[in-house]
Amino acid sequence: MEDTKTLTFPLDPQSEKFITLALFTNVKNTAEIRDKLLSGELRCCLLKPALIIDPFQVAVAANKAVCAEMFGDLVTKSVFTETLYNLSITKSISKALNLFGSVDNDTDIMVGLIHKDGAQEAGMKSILELIQGEQVPVSRLGDFSDLEKIQKIYKINETELQVSTLVDSIATRISVKDFVSF
Numbered sequence: 001m002e003d004t005k006t007l008t009f010p011l012d013p014q015s016e017k018f019i020t021l022a023l024f025t026n027v028k029n030t031a032e033i034r035d036k037l038l039s040g041e042l043r044c045c046l047l048k049p050a051l052i053i054d055p056f057q058v059a060v061a062a063n064k065a066v067c068a069e070m071f072g073d074l075v076t077k078s079v080f081t082e083t084l085y086n087l088s089i090t091k092s093i094s095k096a097l098n099l100f101g102s103v104d105n106d107t108d109i110m111v112g113l114i115h116k117d118g119a120q121e122a123g124m125k126s127i128l129e130l131i132q133g134e135q136v137p138v139s140r141l142g143d144f145s146d147l148e149k150i151q152k153i154y155k156i157n158e159t160e161l162q163v164s165t166l167v168d169s170i171a172t173r174i175s176v177k178d179f180v181s182f
Helices: 030-039 055-070 079-087 093-100 120-130 138-143 147-153 166-176
Strands: 006-010 017-025 045-047 109-116 134-136
Touching (some): 006 055, 006 138, 017 055, 017 120, 017 138, 030 045, 045 079, 055 079, 055 109, 079 093, 079 109, 109 120, 147 166
Antiparallel strands (some): 006 017, 017 109, 045 109
16 A cells, blocks of 8 residues: 555656655755765655645656656756756756755755656665655645745746646646757
């Protein structure tokens, strides 16, 4: 039975991969987690929940990342950094990673684990054992989202929101990033 505090999305069927998301607050050791991430000991992505309006936003970026990995077209070094890169509308890797990736003093983090079917439990276990903070249900993501900042980053105005939802507008921007300049 899946833990209700995590949320798993299937990604492109050919990739045979999934993304599982977990949300944490009051994290005391983000710097240590980032060190393990940068050293390769930990294989996931750490996201700033303030910039995520809906888990679907991350699933779209992760799906694009696993497709790029399948075709040998990664812009960054891993499917995890590619997910962060895909969340941004900028084509600057460093700007995207700095904007959407967690920093040492963040106390709220979202973890994205990309895995094959059946590998979620082991991957999440190592992450859960490391994080010194409170895991909260992903359904609470809206409590952490900064709507004003999200709209500014994605350049979404009120007129656009009269004909589309914020999540749909963001998903569209992520999907067409390679073809359109915002």
